Amino acid sequence: MRQRxxxxIAFLVAVTGATAVAFGAFGAHALRTRIGADALAVWHTGVEYHFWHALALFVAAVGLPEGRWRKAALALFPLGILLFSGSLYALALGAPRWTGAITPFGxxxxxxxxxxxxxxxxxxRDAG
Structure with a gap:
C-alpha cells in the first residue's frame, strides 16, 4: 500500500533532486573553463553526494513507515546536503578555507x- x-516533503524531494541535476550541469558546462581542476573535483564530489542523498531522501519519503525514524531521515538528509555539498560548492567557488570545517558536520x-x-x-519490519 502506497503512502501519501x-x-x-514532496517539494523538498523535488528540489533536492532538481538542484543536484542543475548543479551537476553547471559544473560540467559553466565551471569547466572557469575554475581549476582541483576546484572542479571538489564541486563534483559535492554533486555526487548531493545526488545520492536526494535519492535517499526520496526513498525515505515514499518507502519508510511513519514514525520518528522516518522523520529523522527526512530531516537529516537535506541538512547533510546543505552542510556537506553546500560547503564543497562554496569551497570550489573560492570561499575561505575555514568553510571546509562545515563539511564534516554534513x-x-x-x-x-x-x-x-x-x-x-x-x-x-517489527510492526508488520
Missing amino acids: VPGA GLCFIAGWLALGGALIRG
Whole structure:
C-alpha cells in the first residue's frame, strides 16, 4: 500500500533532486573553463553526494513507515546536503578555507540519516 507524501516533503524531494541535476550541469558546462581542476573535483564530489542523498531522501519519503525514524531521515538528509555539498560548492567557488570545517558536520548528518533510515526499516519490519 502506497503512502501519501505530504506536499512539503514532496517539494523538498523535488528540489533536492532538481538542484543536484542543475548543479551537476553547471559544473560540467559553466565551471569547466572557469575554475581549476582541483576546484572542479571538489564541486563534483559535492554533486555526487548531493545526488545520492536526494535519492535517499526520496526513498525515505515514499518507502519508510511513519514514525520518528522516518522523520529523522527526512530531516537529516537535506541538512547533510546543505552542510556537506553546500560547503564543497562554496569551497570550489573560492570561499575561505575555514568553510571546509562545515563539511564534516554534513557528513555526520548523512551518517545519522542512513542510521535513521535503517531504524525505520527495522521498526517497520517489527510492526508488520
